[in-house]
Amino acid sequence: MKEYNSPTPLLATSSLESLLGSLPPELGNRLLGPLLAIVRLIAEFCHGQVSPKSACDFEQRLGELLREVGRCFGEWAYNHCEPDDPGLLPAQIKLEGVWYRRNDRKTANRNVATLFGKITLMRYLYSPIEELVPCIFPLEMRLGLTAARATAALAGRVGLYAAQCTQQTVLRALARDHGVAWSVSTLRKVTAAVAQGMAEHRRAAQVAKLLELLREAGGQATLCVGRDGIFTPIRKLHRGYCEAAVATVSVLNRLGKRLGTVYLARMPQEGQGTLSEQLTSLILDVLRGWDGPLPRLVYVTDAGHHQTKYFKKLLRRLRHPLTGKRLRWEWVLDYYHACKYITDLAEALFGQGREAAAWAAKMRRWLKDKPKGIHRVLHSAAALRNLRGLSGTAKAFDDAYSYLRKRIPHLNYHGYRRRRLPIGSGVTEACCKTVVTQRMKQSGMTWKLEGGQTIMDLRIIYLSGIWEDVYAAHLRATEVQSLRTQVGESQGSGRNAA
Secondary structure, three states: OOOOOOOOOOOOHHHHHHHHHOOOHHHHHHHHHHHHHHHHHHHHHHHOOOOHHHHHHHHHHHHHHHHHHHHHHHHHHHHOOOOOOHHHOOOEEEEOOEEEEEEEEEEEEEEEEEOOEEEEEEEEEEEEOOOOOOOEOHHHHHHOOEOOOEOHHHHHHHHHHHHHOOHHHHHHHHHHHHOOOOOHHHHHHHHHHHHHHHHOOHHHHHHHHHHHHHHHHOOOOEEEEEEEEEEEEEOOOHHHEEEEEEEEEEEEOOOOOEEEEEEEEEOOOHHHHHHHHHHHHHHHHHHHHOOOOOOEEEEEEOOOHHHHHHHHHOHHHOEOOOOOOEOOEEEEEOHHHHHHHHHHHHHHHHOOOHHHHHHHHHHHHHHHHOOOHHHHHHHHHHHHHHHHOOOOOHHHHHHHHHHHHHOHHHOOHHHHHHOOOOOOOHHHHHHHHHHHHHHHOOOOOOEOHHHHHHHHHHHHHHHOOOHHHHHHHHHHHOOOOOOOOOOOOOOOOOOOOO
16 A cells, blocks of 8 residues: 655644634633644644544544534624623613613523533623513523523524434433533423424415425325324323324325325324314415415325314315315225225125135225225125125124215225325325324333423424424524614613613
8 A cells, every 4th residue: 555644734833823813812712722632633643543443533523622612612702792891782671561671790691502512601681670570681582592591503403303303312412412411301491492483483384385386286286185193102191092183284296196295293182173273274374375276175084083073074164265165175085994894894704714805805906996996895795795694793794884885975996096186095194103103102102291292393394394494484583673782783762771
């Protein structure tokens, strides 16, 4: 192997000190240590034996030192957003109808976590003059600190972590990647604050995404709605498990290809009223914002209680928010759910075995591929019962037969496929798995309603593919335009200090 001479250090100590001398003394003195350590680290690596292990150690140590440099810069910048002279700040400010008076000495918040680690933030306190309300720190509000513990950048990262990982995994990631050591209670406070702020902007972002998908689909687009329930481990309620609810809204093009989906989810609630309201509002907002041809409207679910009630009580009664005309929804009963009842018919007729499996497979093909397939299935089942009797119980046969017969209008799978409409609720079933099961039903997990909803709110935003848009909207909404605490800004109007 050809050998090369090791390069000289990129920066000499003297030139480094000269560079730092151009910075404010306080900042330069703090940066000198980590920057010198970086120079020494580079020199040691270049002059040492290069191997995969040494390269790995080099990158890890370099990352730690660069993070310390970023922490120093960030702390210095944040602490210079307010002047040292309190006279340059307004003596009194008004926020949401309450007047506050400035304290003339800065106080320290030593637990502000950033992407680079923890910093100490020096800021002025404003206390209420008359009303019994908490004191405020205008600088923290302008920086967008979450729960007085995390900067906006780190809080967004925490929310994204929490949407995907358990809290112990999140805590380890914060310590490893950001040098932040939090307790579980601090993590939960920050996560809840992020979820609450983002949830307010979820619907607008989901509407925007669905409208974009409709434009992409062009003519003959399909708006497909689904909902389902999934049992979730709940602490101290109904023996530990209650039914949470999820919903999906998808856009399909004229060929039946799904272009995208947005998700909704709610923790267990009697009647599932909140999910119904959110789903209905989302549908109406999409139709209100859509100026093209009305998409085909399809509702694909099984025939569970809440799914049926929502269709009969709300969905089929909806009117177009602009024209006022009654919307025409087509309810498609999930094909694979119907196939389960064909299997029940087969076992009631033949008992378990090859004969039952063969007849069920044939009936499933008829149901999906032949015109009026459900009529053929029911006729065959009734004829076989009259011809050879039952191997199973009459109740099992009657229950399955009655279930299919009552839902004949929603079982025209040949017609649905000919029009390129979906016949299965796989997207909604997958929503149960990805939103709830993968994150919230891991070994030993139980949830309170509030904590579980926090994770669900974050997770549906993440899985809907709108995280960046929602978080940006949340940050814009938290801007405090009426507070001015930087050097040279207005001293405020209204009441002034005596």
